[in-house]
Amino acid sequence: MSALDATLVAQPLRVDVAASRSIGRRILSHAGRSTEFRIGFALFTLLALAAAFYPELSGIDPLKMNVRARLLPPLFVGETWSWAHPLGTDQIGRDMLVRSLVGLRYSFLIGVASVAVTLLIGCALGTIAGYFGGRTDTVVMRITDAQLSIPMIILAIAVLGVSRPTIPAIILVLGLSNWPVYARVMRSMVMAERGREYVRAAQVSGATHPRIILTLLVPLLVPPLLFTSVLDVARMMIFESTLGFLGLGVQPPTPTFGNIIADGRKYLLNAWWIATMPGVFLCLTLTSINLIGAAFERARNTIHGGA
Amino acid sequence: MFVLSFLTRRLAQGAVIIFLVSLLIFTLLRVVPGDPVRLMAGGMAPEALIEQIATQMGLRDPIPVQFGRYMVRVVQGDLGQSFVRPANGASTGGATFNDTTRGERAKVLDLIFDALPMTLQLAALALLFALVFSSLLGIAAGLHPGGIADKLAFTVSSVFVSLPNFWLGIVLALLLSVKLGWLPAIGYGGFSYTVLPALVLAVELSPVLIRTLSGAVAAQMSESYVAVGHVRGLSPSRIVAAHALRNASVPLLNLLGVQFSSLLGGVIIVEYIFDYPGLGLLTINAVLQRDFPLIQGIAIVTSAIFVLINILVDLAATSIDPRLEY
Numbered sequence: 060m061s062a063l064d065a066t067l068v069a070q071p072l073r074v075d076v077a078a079s080r081s082i083g084r085r086i087l088s089h090a091g092r093s094t095e096f097r098i099g100f101a102l103f104t105l106l107a108l109a110a111a112f113y114p115e116l117s118g119i120d121p122l123k124m125n126v127r128a129r130l131l132p133p134l135f136v137g138e139t140w141s142w143a144h145p146l147g148t149d150q151i152g153r154d155m156l157v158r159s160l161v162g163l164r165y166s167f168l169i170g171v172a173s174v175a176v177t178l179l180i181g182c183a184l185g186t187i188a189g190y191f192g193g194r195t196d197t198v199v200m201r202i203t204d205a206q207l208s209i210p211m212i213i214l215a216i217a218v219l220g221v222s223r224p225t226i227p228a229i230i231l232v233l234g235l236s237n238w239p240v241y242a243r244v245m246r247s248m249v250m251a252e253r254g255r256e257y258v259r260a261a262q263v264s265g266a267t268h269p270r271i272i273l274t275l276l277v278p279l280l281v282p283p284l285l286f287t288s289v290l291d292v293a294r295m296m297i298f299e300s301t302l303g304f305l306g307l308g309v310q311p312p313t314p315t316f317g318n319i320i321a322d323g324r325k326y327l328l329n330a331w332w333i334a335t336m337p338g339v340f341l342c343l344t345l346t347s348i349n350l351i352g353a354a355f356e357r358a359r360n361t362i363h364g365g366a
Numbered sequence: 367m368f369v370l371s372f373l374t375r376r377l378a379q380g381a382v383i384i385f386l387v388s389l390l391i392f393t394l395l396r397v398v399p400g401d402p403v404r405l406m407a408g409g410m411a412p413e414a415l416i417e418q419i420a421t422q423m424g425l426r427d428p429i430p431v432q433f434g435r436y437m438v439r440v441v442q443g444d445l446g447q448s449f450v451r452p453a454n455g456a457s458t459g460g461a462t463f464n465d466t467t468r469g470e471r472a473k474v475l476d477l478i479f480d481a482l483p484m485t486l487q488l489a490a491l492a493l494l495f496a497l498v499f500s501s502l503l504g505i506a507a508g509l510h511p512g513g514i515a516d517k518l519a520f521t522v523s524s525v526f527v528s529l530p531n532f533w534l535g536i537v538l539a540l541l542l543s544v545k546l547g548w549l550p551a552i553g554y555g556g557f558s559y560t561v562l563p564a565l566v567l568a569v570e571l572s573p574v575l576i577r578t579l580s581g582a583v584a585a586q587m588s589e590s591y592v593a594v595g596h597v598r599g600l601s602p603s604r605i606v607a608a609h610a611l612r613n614a615s616v617p618l619l620n621l622l623g624v625q626f627s628s629l630l631g632g633v634i635i636v637e638y639i640f641d642y643p644g645l646g647l648l649t650i651n652a653v654l655q656r657d658f659p660l661i662q663g664i665a666i667v668t669s670a671i672f673v674l675i676n677i678l679v680d681l682a683a684t685s686i687d688p689r690l691e692y
Contacts, residue, residue, distance in 0.1 A: 095520070204379075205386035207624075212631035213649060213668065217391065217661055220653035222398040297530050301635055304532045305650065320533055327540055335540075338533035345528035353524060 082362065083282040090286075090351075090358035099350025106344050110163040113156070121161045122312050125152030133332050147332045149323065155332065158314040159340040165315050166341070169230055170296040174288050176234025177295075181241025182281055186272055188242065189249030196246070203239040211236035215298075219307040226309060229302065233295050241284065248280050286359050290352035293345045300341060316341045373677070380673035387669040388440070388662060392433050395658050402449050402656040440666065445474040446659040448652075474663035477648060482667075484554065485633055485644035491560050492567035492629070493622075499568065500575035507576070508583025508614070509606065519580055523573035531632055535566045535639040552641050563636045570632045571625065578621050582614035589613075616683050623679035626672050 090096045114121065129152040131144050146155035188199035215232045222228065252258060261271050302308040303317015311318050316337045323333030403420045404411075420426050424435065439446060451472040507519035542562060543551035549562045586592070587610055595605040630646075637646030645664065652660035 095524070201382070201386075205383050205390070207627070211627065212634055213661075213665055214391065214394070216634070216650065216653050217665075218394055218398055221395060221656055293528065300530055301532055304635070305638065316530075317532075320536065324536055327536065328544065331540060334536050335533075338530065338537065341530055341533065342528050345530075346525060349524050349528050353520070 085362050086286055086358045090354040093354045095350045096354035099347045102347035110160045113160050119154045119157045121157045121314050146336045149333045150326055155336050158319055159337045162315045165309055166296045166299055169299045170292045172230045173233035173295045174291050177237045178288055181238035182245050185242035185245025186249050189246035190272060203242050206239045224307050233298055249276060252276055283359055286355035289355055293348040376677045383673055384669050388666050391662055391665040396429050402658055406449050445663040447471040447473055448660050449657045450655050474659050478663055478667050481645045481648045488560050488563055491564035495564055495568035496571040496575055500572040500579055504576045504579030505583055507580035511584045519576050523576045526569050527573040531566055531570045532635050532639055535636055554643050563640045563642050566636050567632050578617055582617045586610040586614045616687050619679050619683050623676040626675050
């Protein structure tokens, strides 16, 4: 009797455990099983650890000039290479590896911060448009259309070129450039949820609109969106380094990928490594983030398609 | 008849969008710090003269008044004159304020339409490269999901999307132009100068195209009409080429419309790296010289092109797939 009870009770419970985990956890564990996610994650961890610790541990100042060690080639190239500077040095003897890693820090932090701004604006406007509908919806969507039709790089270049490019200004401009995409996705998801029973029940029982949005809709809909935004971090990092390359990003002497490459371009013929090495770093970082992001996106599509 | 009502509706929406774009860019340029008159008159000009020039040009009026005046001219087809560029092509940046050699200032519309064909040539060649490459890879990947081509397409698009265009431009110029001497890189002196910039742009464009195309082909191949086609005795190549690809090209077309602004972003950087005399180089120089009328003109023309391309894309999509509604 008791054994029968146990199986009867245990069976539905076991099913529940698999299905009741949050969507976020399911996407995470699904993505974690794919090869590309593992490669990307390993590469990313390696680069992140290097960027976090190497500049301080090596004790090399990315801004310190050393004229005697100028234009040293990277390892195993030419005759003057040394172990002290694995990626060589630039025209005034600054170590390229440390400069690239410090650049990586700035690039990544700006990328993450601007995606956060994008998510904040996009989700807020999309939720409001989708939840309230009607005229609010029309106005928000027309603004999104208008913003989508301006090539954002022109706007970014115009604003940063005419004013002074500081880090908060760069984050704001990058963040403002991409929100319409999120606003659209969020709007359609909120519109689909708006008519569901649990939302109507909350409305009937007297919950205020902000309360419904913040306690019911946002915790349900935003986490899956976070997985897709990983790809945008990579996009923003490219955008940031492009601005830096044009001289509109973080200003020298702070090293960033963009301004190192722009600088190294002048020495391309006699010291090709100044312009190319930071690019290799940037490219590796972006590949790792893109692999992680693509794995997340696939997992999200499978789970949303299957569930 | 349906086409006509569709066109009027979309053109009206497009006009609203272009208006919003010009309002946005006009206000932004005037709100952010940086005085164009200081650049025009030169660093040595006395403060009083700068104020005098600014007042003459109407730059000290309230922003709504300036915007109204500007829009009235724009509607008449006059985008104004460049602040700093003379009509004869010489640069005046940094000249002294009483320089008598400075000629008539160039018309914004002329500047844009001189540069536009160059950019269109570059963009068309880049699109051609990108389409050929990504259809080969994307269709092969879509026909056998999970196969070798699919894995290859995934890897190639992951790597391509991670290549910053300015860095790729420099590396390709170093390899193909300096080391191997195959292609010319800097400036413009004939069609061959377009190839290298177009290659860089094509690499930037193809990842999205590959992914969309392989997804669309894979989705179409699992439709029932494909299975019925086998039963009807059609050859597999005919099913793919005449039936599946036709349907799979609709998402690709829509994507091309949306991708326009990222193509333009790429054009700006690539033209800057290769010193290619198109719209992108014009934009960068206009911004660096605080040439407000030119920046506004470029923003208006590009958003108009964007609106038109998207209307054309929708028209083409409906003619390919009549089930789509206008």
